[in-house]
Amino acid sequence: MKPSKTIIKMDSKHAFILLALVLTLAMGARGGDPDILTDFVVPQGANEVNATFFTYTGMRTLIQEQAQPANFTVTKATMAEFPALNGQSVSYAVLQFPVGTVNPPHTHPRASELLLLTYGSLEVGFIDTTSKLYTQTLQAGDIFVFPKGLVHFQYNPSPKDFALAVSAFGSASAGTVSLPVSVFGTGIDDTILAKSFKSDVQTIQKLKAGLTPPPK
Numbered sequence: 001m002k003p004s005k006t007i008i009k010m011d012s013k014h015a016f017i018l019l020a021l022v023l024t025l026a027m028g029a030r031g032g033d034p035d036i037l038t039d040f041v042v043p044q045g046a047n048e049v050n051a052t053f054f055t056y057t058g059m060r061t062l063i064q065e066q067a068q069p070a071n072f073t074v075t076k077a078t079m080a081e082f083p084a085l086n087g088q089s090v091s092y093a094v095l096q097f098p099v100g101t102v103n104p105p106h107t108h109p110r111a112s113e114l115l116l117l118t119y120g121s122l123e124v125g126f127i128d129t130t131s132k133l134y135t136q137t138l139q140a141g142d143i144f145v146f147p148k149g150l151v152h153f154q155y156n157p158s159p160k161d162f163a164l165a166v167s168a169f170g171s172a173s174a175g176t177v178s179l180p181v182s183v184f185g186t187g188i189d190d191t192i193l194a195k196s197f198k199s200d201v202q203t204i205q206k207l208k209a210g211l212t213p214p215p216k
């Protein structure tokens, strides 16, 4: 009887480890938007929708406009602009980079980003949780993935050509946390920042001034 008891003990221990593993994997796989229990989500107040609801025309201007913007510009099609994306776990952004412009270091807390460079060239990079930097120079046609939640950036180094990219996100509302703005543009105390960056208050104030234009 004794050996079989031992076997049962071991089995339940193994079963527990297996269960813990399965749960961990399942939780990892569930790291996207919450699942919905309907085909799509109709906004409150609207009782019926047609194909118009599933169509977003806000990017037409990008195709029609010949002139490039003066600064780096993001045009989004997320749940906020395109309510039909609610519950669908996807969204888009079109990124326009005039010569020498940068999309400063930022994160998307709720999604990984899949960037397709459609024109020009782009220097991209991200930093993983071990502080390792991964950089790449993309040419038109290349696709780069920025893993979910990690700090990343894009830069158009060309002195004469703009760059154009389309990014897809694995969330209807990926969210953006811009590092320069979050750190220096939200009113965190100068002393705290000076100590955090092993710098001085004067330097911090200079960095802050560049991000928060003085009221006119």
Ligand SMILES: *[C@@H]1O[C@H](CO)[C@@H](O)[C@H](O)[C@H]1NC(C)=O
Residues within 6 Å of the ligand: 049, 050, 051, 052, 053
């Ligand atoms: C679709 O719905 C919109 C309002 O949501 C309405 O303006 C439009 O006429 C509808 N189109 C058709 C073909 O029914």
Ligand SMILES: *[C@@H]1O[C@H](CO)[C@@H](O)[C@H](O)[C@H]1NC(C)=O
Residues within 6 Å of the ligand: 070, 071
């Ligand atoms: C472009 O950026 C510059 C400097 O940051 C700013 O002064 C200017 O208003 C911006 N232009 C547009 C069209 O947003």
